[in-house]
Structure formats: C-alpha cells, structure tokens
Amino acid sequence: MRLFATTIIMLALAVFSASASAAERIPAADFALQDMSGKTVRLSDFSGKVVLLNFWATWCRECVDELPELESLHLKFKDKGLAVIAISIDRKAATVADYLLKKPLPFPVPVDSRGEVFIKSYTVFGVPATFLIARDGTIADRLLGRQSMTSGSFMRRIENLLEEGAKR
Amino acid sequence: MNRLLLASAFMVMLASCGPSTFIVSRDSSSYYFGSESQSLKRMICDTGDLERVLRDAEIPEHLKSDFNEYVCTEKRSREKVIALYAFLSPEEKRSLKRAFSMRGYMVNHVAC
Numbered sequence: 040m041r042l043f044a045t046t047i048i049m050l051a052l053a054v055f056s057a058s059a060s061a062a063e064r065i066p067a068a069d070f071a072l073q074d075m076s077g078k079t080v081r082l083s084d085f086s087g088k089v090v091l092l093n094f095w096a097t098w099c100r101e102c103v104d105e106l107p108e109l110e111s112l113h114l115k116f117k118d119k120g121l122a123v124i125a126i127s128i129d130r131k132a133a134t135v136a137d138y139l140l141k142k143p144l145p146f147p148v149p150v151d152s153r154g155e156v157f158i159k160s161y162t163v164f165g166v167p168a169t170f171l172i173a174r175d176g177t178i179a180d181r182l183l184g185r186q187s188m189t190s191g192s193f194m195r196r197i198e199n200l201l202e203e204g205a206k207r
Numbered sequence: 208m209n210r211l212l213l214a215s216a217f218m219v220m221l222a223s224c225g226p227s228t229f230i231v232s233r234d235s236s237s238y239y240f241g242s243e244s245q246s247l248k249r250m251i252c253d254t255g256d257l258e259r260v261l262r263d264a265e266i267p268e269h270l271k272s273d274f275n276e277y278v279c280t281e282k283r284s285r286e287k288v289i290a291l292y293a294f295l296s297p298e299e300k301r302s303l304k305r306a307f308s309m310r311g312y313m314v315n316h317v318a319c
Contacts, residue, residue, distance in 0.1 A: 096296070098296055098297060128294055129296075130296065153267075153269060154270065154273075154290075154291070154294045157293075157294050158240065158273065158287065158290045158291055158294055161290075162286050162287060162289075162290045163290055163294075164226035164286075164289050164290060164293055165226055165293040165295060166293065184228065204241070
C-alpha cells in the first residue's frame with residue numbers, strides 16, 4: 040500500500056516537473072544579483088559549466104532541508120564542472136546573512152529580494168524550485184518542490200548533463 | 208481492474224491540482240486569483256476592489272504594482288500571478304488574503 044501511494048505521488052510530482060530534450064531547450068536568462076559579501080553573481084560567470092540553480096527562502100522548511108544535499112552535490116561534482124547557485128527570495132539580505140553565519144554554504148547564495156529573477160525572468164511557481172542548466176546555457180530540467188538530490192536518479196541527471204557537454 | 212481505475216482517477220486528480228493561488232468568491236461567483244477571466248477582471252479590477260485590497264495588504268509596494276499589472280491590465284498573466292504569489296512570505300500571503308476578506312470576499316485556499 041505504501042509503495043502504491045509513493046508511486047502515485049511520484050507520478051504526480053513528475054507532472055509538475057519538466058525535462059526538455061536538447062532540441063527543445065530554451066536559453067536560461069542571465070541575471071546579476073548580489074551575495075552576502077556584496078559580490079555580484081551572474082549566471083554568465085558560469086558559462087560552460089552545468090549549473091544547478093536553486094530558489095529557496097529561510098522561511099521555507101523544505102528549502103532549508105534541501106541545502107545539505109545541495110552541499111553534497113557541490114562537493115561531489117564541483118571538479119567535474121558543476122556549479123551550484125542558491126538564490127534566496129528573502130526580503131532582507133540580513134536574514135540570509137544571519138542564517139549563513141550559523142550554517143555557511145560553500146557556493147554562491149545571492150539574494151533576489153525584489154523578485155526580478157524569480158518572477159520576471161524565471162516565473163517560478165514556488166519554493167523550493169530547481170533548474171538544471173546545461174553547459175550550453177539552456178534549461179534542461181525545471182523541478183518544482185523538494186527534490187531527493189542525493190538519489191541515484193537525480194545524480195544520474197547531473198552526470199548525464201556533465202557528460203553531454205564534455206562530448207561536444 | 209477497479210484498483211487500476213481508482214489509481215488512474217487519483218492520478219488525474221493530483222495532476223490537476225497544480226501550483227496556484229487561492230479562490231476569491233463574491234455573490235456566488237468564484238475565481239482563482241490570477242485567472243485571466245474577463246469576469247474576474249470585472250469583479251475585482253473594474254470595481255476598484257483590487258486597488259483597495261492591495262492598499263490594505265502589507266506587501267512591498269513594487270509587488271502591489273506587479274499584481275495590478277498581471278491581474279488587471281492587458282498584460283494579464285496567470286503564470287506571473289502564480290509566481291508573484293509564490294514569492295510572498297507566509298505572512299504576506301496571509302495579509303493579502305485578509306485584505307480580500309476585509310473587502311467582503313470569501314477566500315479559500317486551494318488544498319491538494
């Protein structure tokens with residue numbers, strides 16, 4: 040019964056997630072946001088890398104639960120060409136700074152306090168949300184909701200994207 | 208076979224329960240907030256109600272302008288309203304719904 044329910048829930052979540060074939064992908068919009076140190080983080084700074092772009096907020100429990108998994112992916116794949124960027128949609132950068140003082144993260148955490156990227160550029164339907172961007176700068180996957188990022192299937196998605204760019 | 212049919216119906220139900228905002232109702236008419244329906248526009252935009260609701264809601268001013276733009280103008284966009292609503296903090300979401308209630312609307316959360 041539990042397997043049955045889990046299967047149905049996974050199928051439903053699959054409806055809200057979207058994977059695009061290489062031919063269907065659209066370019067990911069560039070952005071320029073500031074992180075806690077005042078440094079500007081641009082998507083174009085990571086040109087040629089696979090980018091895992093995550094949207095989160097300190098008030099979103101599922102988002103916070105995902106962060107350690109993002110860190111694991113960063114550590115596992117950073118030398119193979121993966122860049123992780125976690126954009127916070129908190130209203131105040133100070134809120135994020137306080138959070139990161141207690142739980143620092145080893146990748147860029149810029150803040151989109153006005154929603155220019157979240158609403159206008161990416162039209163994101165909720166948090167947490169994750170975009171997987173291929174090496175050519177196109178959006179390969181658009182995932183809404185908590186992801187199991189250390190699962191075999193998710194890591195295979197990353198590995199496939201890393202290999203895809205490397206073959207060209 | 209019955210179990211398969213039940214599972215299929217359940218999947219369709221779950222699949223149709225996508226990202227959304229909330230339902231606003233008045234005088235027996237109900238709409239998703241952000242629907243591109245002309246009837247919703249007549250109900251909350253043409254009456255000036257949305258302007259009054261947004262004035263009362265404790266959300267950032269630039270987001271109020273965005274809500275007005277994506278609900279009431281020729282740039283109406285269901286997707287943008289969903290994204291705008293998703294961008295609000297839990298307190299801001301409650302404030303927006305409360306503002307609708309204070310103006311005589313019934314507000315129902317869309318629960319999946």
